[in-house]
Amino acid sequence: MRYLPLTQPDREAMLSVIGASSIDDLFVDVPAEARLDGPIRDLPMHASELAVERHMTALARKNLSAGEAPFFLGCGAYRHHVPASVDHLIQRGEFLTAYTPYQPEIAQGTLQMLFEFQTQVARLLGTDVANASMYDGSTACWEAIGMARRITKRAKAVLSGGLHPHYVSVAKTMAKYTGDSLDTSPPVLTADTDIDALIASIDDDTSCVVVQYPDILGRVADLQPLADACHAKKALLIAVVTEPVALGALKSPGEMDADIVVGEGQSIGVGLQFGGPYVGLMGCKDKYIRQMPGRFCGETVDAEGKRGFVLTLSTREQHIRREKATSNICTNSGLCALAFSIHMTLLGEAGLRALAATNHAQAVSAAERLAQVPGVELVNDSFFNEFTLKLSQEARPVVRALADKGILAGVSLGRLYPGEDALANGLVVAVTETTTQEDVETLASALQEALA
Structure with missing residues (x-):
């Protein structure tokens, strides 16, 4: 199938029918500061396929994937083992x-x-x-x-x-x-x-x-x-x-x-x-x-x-x-x-129940260990595989500092609720079957150092 772009008279006829004077009228709901007034700055107009592959690979290396670090992120998206x-x-x-x-x-x-x-x-x-x-x-x-x-x-x-x-x-x-x-x-x-x-x-x-x-x-x-x-x-x-x-x-x-x-x-x-x-x-x-x-x-x-x-x-x-x-x-x-x-289907009812039991047991163990860190208080008295810690200082910079060290410590409530000072010290930690005891000890040690 050939691609036949619209002609200028075609565009003018369509705009006339919908009552718009120009294509720009269709984007008035987009804030002016978010609209481009020309090509993206600092982006080369063309590059070879090999150069683009190398560049994109270098960018991808900046990511820290879930499997490469102690991982305690949750809040609606969880790391589990998928066969x-x-x-x-x-x-x-x-x-x-x-x-x-x-x-x-x-x-x-x-x-x-x-x-x-x-x-x-x-x-x-x-x-x-x-x-x-x-x-x-x-x-x-x-x-x-x-x-x-x-x-x-x-x-x-x-x-x-x-x-x-x-x-x-x-x-x-x-x-x-x-x-x-x-x-x-x-x-x-x-x-x-x-x-x-x-x-x-x-x-x-x-x-x-x-x-x-x-x-x-x-x-x-x-x-x-x-x-x-x-x-x-x-x-x-x-x-x-x-x-x-x-x-x-x-x-x-x-x-x-x-x-x-x-x-x-x-x-x-x-x-x-x-x-x-x-x-x-x-x-x-x-x-x-x-x-x-x-x-x-x-x-x-x-x-x-x-x-x-x-x-x-x-x-x-x-x-x-x-x-x-x-x-x-x-x-x-x-x-x-x-x-x-x-x-x-692979899990079956028995497998799902066993997986849930493992998640809960490991979360309980992690919560007990992290609650022993000076400056850390466990908020929950009931949970499944995710719980909230109250730190002695704002959680968001602590999370950032630990991420710089290769530890994904959890989700700070300050990130989820900006401007809510009463929640700023909250840190939501998720523990699944993929979390090891070594991961928990690494997080505990890092938290102790960050809160000292």
Whole structure:
């Protein structure tokens, strides 16, 4: 196919139809300081392929990868061991190039994989049903809020202070265009969650309460009282899980009567990948299935009575009138969903529970060791594989100093909540099966030196 660019008369005709005097009018929402007024400065206009490869390789060497240093980063993206077989299988040609399976008669393998993915997610989250995946955890969280609005016909969502601030930011961005009111606040650096405050904030205008489990500080709470309080006011409880491995050890949100459960599936089968692509998880009670975004894969039988799979309940913009759509989710992170499903299949229930137990045991050991460092206080009295430390000084420069020494010490709350002085000394530390005792000792020694 030849590429035929538009002519100047073509451009002028298009601009005239939309009422713009020039192409620049289309970019007025972009701040002037962010717009280029010419070619990028200091960038050569051309270079040989060999020169570009050498330059990019030199830049890549400046990165410190997760496997090359003591690694304690978490807060929604976790380093776990992914078996080599996962990557091998997802790169098979029939999977690597597969997209939305519109023709079931020639996409039975893809549809079966998505059906099994849905089954695994529903069992993991403790929900009646799950859809065929979302973009990622943050957008799944927003979609759940929108879903609650459609179900309750209310537009006030109460967001826990323990909800990841990036998820809150996505929700705020989307709420600008839907009219939803979001009741938000930062977390408090204590062992107690804000469950009681959330219960007190529910009123007759509340569509849903959104709570993270475990929350951004790693704290674990019983969600049943919150679910009961929501239902007493005819509101919905939305639970957000950013570390799905935790559900190998903890009671699932669905078992505690959460109406909608969403999460980030990256921990299972998907590497850190510089922040993406990831895979969103979403499940709900059966009675709300027709308000779920995205699509579902269903099991049926063909004309000969043989087992088969189909795409069903696809109330997306691509399939029906826009005003009737439940979302504009236009893909399903299919390859990442496949990686999740393969890894989960390799683990099985016993393997997932064993992995969760290992994560928790190593986190407990690390928390006890780090709490012995002068100037370090353990905030949590409950956690899975992630906990918060309160340092005797601001955590952000400490994290930077340790990173310069090749130690990725954790995520400073000052980075997540700039301007919140009460959180500035907080440091969130994640420990997984990939963390060694030597890593913990290295971090403890470095912290002791930095805080001296």
